[in-house]
Amino acid sequence: MAPDETRTDTGVTRSRMPAALSRIVSPLLDLLFPPLCHCCRAFIPEPGEVRLCPSCREGALPIEGPLCSCCGRPFATPGGMDHLCGDCTLSPPPFVAARSALRYEKSTRELIHSFKYGYKVMLRRPLGLLAAPHLDHFVAGFGADLILPVPLHVKRLRQRGFNQALLVAEIFSRRWGIPLSRTDLRRTRWTEPQVTLSAAERAENVRGAFSLAKPAELAGKRVLLVDDVYTTGSTVKECSRVLREGGAVTAVLTLARGVD
Ligand SMILES: [Zn+2]
Numbered sequence: 404m405a406p407d408e409t410r411t412d413t414g415v416t417r418s419r420m421p422a423a424l425s426r427i428v429s430p431l432l433d434l435l436f437p438p439l440c441h442c443c444r445a446f447i448p449e450p451g452e453v454r455l456c457p458s459c460r461e462g463a464l465p466i467e468g469p470l471c472s473c474c475g476r477p478f479a480t481p482g483g484m485d486h487l488c489g490d491c492t493l494s495p496p497p498f499v500a501a502r503s504a505l506r507y508e509k510s511t512r513e514l515i516h517s518f519k520y521g522y523k524v525m526l527r528r529p530l531g532l533l534a535a536p537h538l539d540h541f542v543a544g545f546g547a548d549l550i551l552p553v554p555l556h557v558k559r560l561r562q563r564g565f566n567q568a569l570l571v572a573e574i575f576s577r578r579w580g581i582p583l584s585r586t587d588l589r590r591t592r593w594t595e596p597q598v599t600l601s602a603a604e605r606a607e608n609v610r611g612a613f614s615l616a617k618p619a620e621l622a623g624k625r626v627l628l629v630d631d632v633y634t635t636g637s638t639v640k641e642c643s644r645v646l647r648e649g650g651a652v653t654a655v656l657t658l659a660r661g662v663d
């Protein structure tokens with residue numbers, strides 16, 4: 404499907420048809436397939452591009468400062484300047500910065516859950532549209548040469564059928580005009596799912612799981628590493644460590660971040 408197309412939940416595609424035709428066809432499509440909120444399934448008279456009802460849209464809360472200037476963790480106290488958190492001071496991560504667009508709660512959590520575990524691949528577009536405006540400023544300042552998705556092991560790819568990080572990275576690549584590489588970073592070792600593990604166990608679990616296909620191609624490059632959710636950061640830290648060993652400078656972007 405072309406990037407500018409939208410798709411109804413029933414699979415009907417509304418490409419960029421001529422305006423005159425659209426005026427006739429769109430109301431008919433709305434009648435046959437009424438626009439429903441991607442999150443709560445409520446009818447939305449004016450769905451717009453994101454297709455969330457006002458209530459679910461309000462539930463997609465952005466990550467707001469002050470933040471840790473390195474890992475992007477939001478501080479609980481409002482106001483004040485960004486500064487390093489205790490963890491990044493004691494143990495500087497291998498990336499220069501990590502930024503997430505949305506708080507991993509409420510409608511954002513539901514959308515990402517449906518996207519990733521409910522196999523609703525079409526949700527990448529509303530998620531990308533919701534997230535990207537909150538990352539534009541950071542991306543413009545970073546000046547990336549390349550976007551890399553966190554790779555899945557081939558066994559997990561076969562199980563799920565798609566890599567959610569790649570689908571998000573494709574949207575970001577088009578928005579910011581930054582080339583995307585699907586193959587430079589590889590997951591070479593199978594790892595158990597991270598969900599039930601502690602932070603220390605997660606770090607241990609992913610150690611040595613990634614490698615670079617052609618390290619010489621990444622030396623000196625500025626890389627945006629994309630994943631869906633930042634939880635403890637163990638996966639993106641391990642990827643960034645491998646990229647740093649190859650001579651690349653990494654910043655991490657995620658749709659959402661778990662908030663304490
Ligand atoms: Zn809704």
Ligand SMILES: [Zn+2]
Pocket residue numbers: 471472473474475476487488489490491492
């Ligand atoms: Zn930090």
